[in-house]
Amino acid sequence: EIVMTQTPRSLSVAPGQPASISCKSSQNLLQSDGKTYFFWYMQKAGQSPQLLMYEISSRFSGVPDRFSGSGSGTDFTLKISRVEAEDVGVYYCMQGTDLPYTFGQGTKLEIK
Amino acid sequence: QVQLVQSGAEVKKPGSSVKVSCQASGGTFINYAITWVRLAPGQGLEWMGGINPMFSSINYARKFQGRVTISADDSTAYMELTGLDSEDTAIYYCARNISHRFDLWGRGTLVTVSS
Numbered sequence: 001e002i003v004m005t006q007t008p009r010s011l012s013v014a015p016g017q018p019a020s021i022s023c024k025s026s027q028n029l030l031q032s033d034g035k036t037y038f039f040w041y042m043q044k045a046g047q048s049p050q051l052l053m054y055e056i057s058s059r060f061s062g063v064p065d066r067f068s069g070s071g072s073g074t075d076f077t078l079k080i081s082r083v084e085a086e087d088v089g090v091y092y093c094m095q096g097t098d099l100p101y102t103f104g105q106g107t108k109l110e111i112k
Numbered sequence: 113q114v115q116l117v118q119s120g121a122e123v124k125k126p127g128s129s130v131k132v133s134c135q136a137s138g139g140t141f142i143n144y145a146i147t148w149v150r151l152a153p154g155q156g157l158e159w160m161g162g163i164n165p166m167f168s169s170i171n172y173a174r175k176f177q178g179r180v181t182i183s184a185d186d187s188t189a190y191m192e193l194t195g196l197d198s199e200d201t202a203i204y205y206c207a208r209n210i211s212h213r214f215d216l217w218g219r220g221t222l223v224t225v226s227s
Contacts, residue, residue, distance in 0.1 A: 001174070037212040041157070048205055048217040049149070049157060060215065092157050096212030100173040101147070101159040 002027045002095050006104035014112040019080040021107045023093035028073045030097075037096035040069055040078045041103075044089040052091075053078065085111055114139035116206055116218035123224045124196050131192040132221045134206030139187075145209035146189040148182060151220075152202040162209055163189060196225045 003026040013019045029036045040053040051060040053069040056076060066081040080087055088111055093104040119133040134146060147162035161172035163182045170182055181192045189206055204221045207214035 039213055041214070043151075043157070048219055049207075049214070050217070051213055051215050054211075054213040054215075060213075090156075094157075094159075099171050101162075101212070103157045103159065106156040 001100050002029070002098055002102050004093050004095055004102050004104040006091075006093055006107050008107060009105065010108045010110070012110045012112050013080075013083045015084060016082050019083050019087075019109060021078045021091055021093075021109075023071075023076045023078070023104050025074045025076075025095055027098070029095050030073060036072065038069075038071070038076055039094045039096060040067075041092045041094060042087075042089050043092070049092070083109070083111065087111075114208075114216065116208065116216060118204075118206060118218040118221045121222040121224070123226065126197050126225055126227055128196055129192060129194040130196060130223050131190055132204050132206075132223070134189045134191075134218050136187050146182075146184060147207050147209045147214055148180075148189075148191045149205045149207060149214070150202040151205070152199065155202075160191065160204075164209075193223075196223075198225050201225045 005024045007022045029038050036056050038056050041049045042052050043049040052063050057069040068079050070077050090106045090108050092106050115137040117135045117137050122130050124130050145164035148160040150158050160176050161182050163170045163184050165184050179194050183190045201224050206218045208216040
């Protein structure tokens with residue numbers, strides 16, 4: 001199965017400052033249909049996970065434009081241009097290119 | 113607007129089984145797949161398996177194969193887990209799977225395994 005490795009595991013960022021999370025996959029996530037099924041999810045305390053980014057860099061409906069995704073192949077990054085208090089939670093990368101779907105271990109974002 | 117409504121919290125004895133349901137309120141499952149993900153205390157999200165009624169396909173994570181059964185009818189998906197032990201204590205989520213992305217989630221069902 002494809003292993004997803006996230007760094008860092010935790011992040012403390014002052015409001016208004018940028019944040020960046022890295023995710024590496026053990027295999028190339030480019031599928032034969034030309035798409036890369038790589039996603040970012042975020043889970044706030046006591047809530048269900050929510051989709052942030054799909055296919056590397058497309059923001060899901062309602063996601064603020066301070067969130068951006070980039071990368072290709074096996075290396076991906078989620079960036080928050082200016083962290084806000086509502087961004088606190090655990091961020092997960094996930095691959096859907098091959099079964100079983102697999103998640104990264106999660107990155108906990110806190111506000112300084 | 114479709115919502116995924118999950119069944120209520122369960123407390124189970126070790127060795128028993130649990131069946132969690134996920135009902136599509138305001139829609140049906142015919143046109144999309146449903147996946148199951150769990151979150152155990154102190155752990156990360158873990159994909160368990162999924163069902164695509166349109167293609168009559170079901171897939172399970174190897175870790176749960178033999179213990180999990182996922183099924184669905186027109187409006188409700190089910191996830192049954194057998195041989196429960198304390199490590200199965202977790203919140204179990206269903207989510208809609210469209211083009212491999214989980215865009216709509218249920219609120220989760222807490223399953224506690226305790227003697």
